Amino acid sequence: KAGVTQTPRYLIKTRGQQVTLSCSPISGHRSVSWYQQTPGQGLQFLFEYFSETQRNKGNFPGRFSGRQFSNSRSEMNVSTLELGDSALYLCASSLNFNEQFFGPGTRLTVL
Amino acid sequence: LAKTTQPISMDSYEGQEVNITCSHNNIATNDYITWYQQFPSQGPRFIIQGYKTKVTNEVASLFIPADRKSSTLSLPRVSLSDTAVYYCLVGEPPRDLTDYKLSFGAGTTVTVRA
Numbered sequence: 001k002a003g004v005t006q007t008p009r010y011l012i013k014t015r016g017q018q019v020t021l022s023c024s025p026i027s028g029h030r031s032v033s034w035y036q037q038t039p040g041q042g043l044q045f046l047f048e049y050f051s052e053t054q055r056n057k058g059n060f061p062g063r064f065s066g067r068q069f070s071n072s073r074s075e076m077n078v079s080t081l082e083l084g085d086s087a088l089y090l091c092a093s094s095l096n097f098n099e100q101f102f103g104p105g106t107r108l109t110v111l
Numbered sequence: 112l113a114k115t116t117q118p119i120s121m122d123s124y125e126g127q128e129v130n131i132t133c134s135h136n137n138i139a140t141n142d143y144i145t146w147y148q149q150f151p152s153q154g155p156r157f158i159i160q161g162y163k164t165k166v167t168n169e170v171a172s173l174f175i176p177a178d179r180k181s182s183t184l185s186l187p188r189v190s191l192s193d194t195a196v197y198y199c200l201v202g203e204p205p206r207d208l209t210d211y212k213l214s215f216g217a218g219t220t221v222t223v224r225a
Contacts, residue, residue: 004154035215043155043198043215089153102154 002026002095004103008107012109021106023079025072030073033100034066037088046089049074078108086110115199120220129186131219133199136180141203144175144182148198149218158197159184186221194223 005024013019025032034046045058049068066076078085086109093101118135123129135144143162145157159166161173161182172185186193196218
């Protein structure tokens with residue numbers, strides 16, 4: 001079974017731009033979560049989607065948004081990029097609470 | 112979510128057993144304890160999960176004392192490839208799948224030397 005895939009793997013943007021990241025979960029997994037990882041803040045939960053509905057949200061500004069499609073694929077959007085948004089963005093899919101499967105992440109650099 | 116405390120770093124040598132202890136004094140009755148492993152530039156990977164006593168799988172063991180205020184991840188006979196960051200998470204399985212998120216602490220950086 002294929003793992004979680006994320007595209008693109010690397011991205012460079014400038015301040016003020018917006019970016020869209022994509023995540024394809026493991027087949028059959030309906031829950032998709034997004035995390036931001038930085039050296040200073042570690043791994044932080046952004047939001048989680050299940051059956052196209054956002055069920056939970058972390059403490060991030062409204063510039064961070066997401067959505068999930070009927071095939072469980074998910075996208076995350078960050079508008080008006082700031083330097084501090086440079087991070088590794090991780091997507092994870094899950095079938096149940098016991099285990100989340102993470103993708104390789106998208107490394108975003110904001111210049 | 113219960114707060115967790117783990118050592119920032121640990122050093123070991125190949126072939127040794129590594130034990131990482133996580134403190135979670137405010138663990139709630141329904142909370143489970145889960146450990147993840149993360150290599151550089153990769154997403155975390157589930158290692159093991161438990162509720163009480165001892166859990167063992169093909170890669171690790173998890174020891175949880177009766178009071179559940181701490182837990183110890185045990186990695187037997189580590190190799191260089193076990194060098195990674197290990198995260199301890201404590202949380203309650205979601206009711207009706209309505210509250211689902213993982214809260215990661217700073218993790219423990221384990222360095223295995225030859």
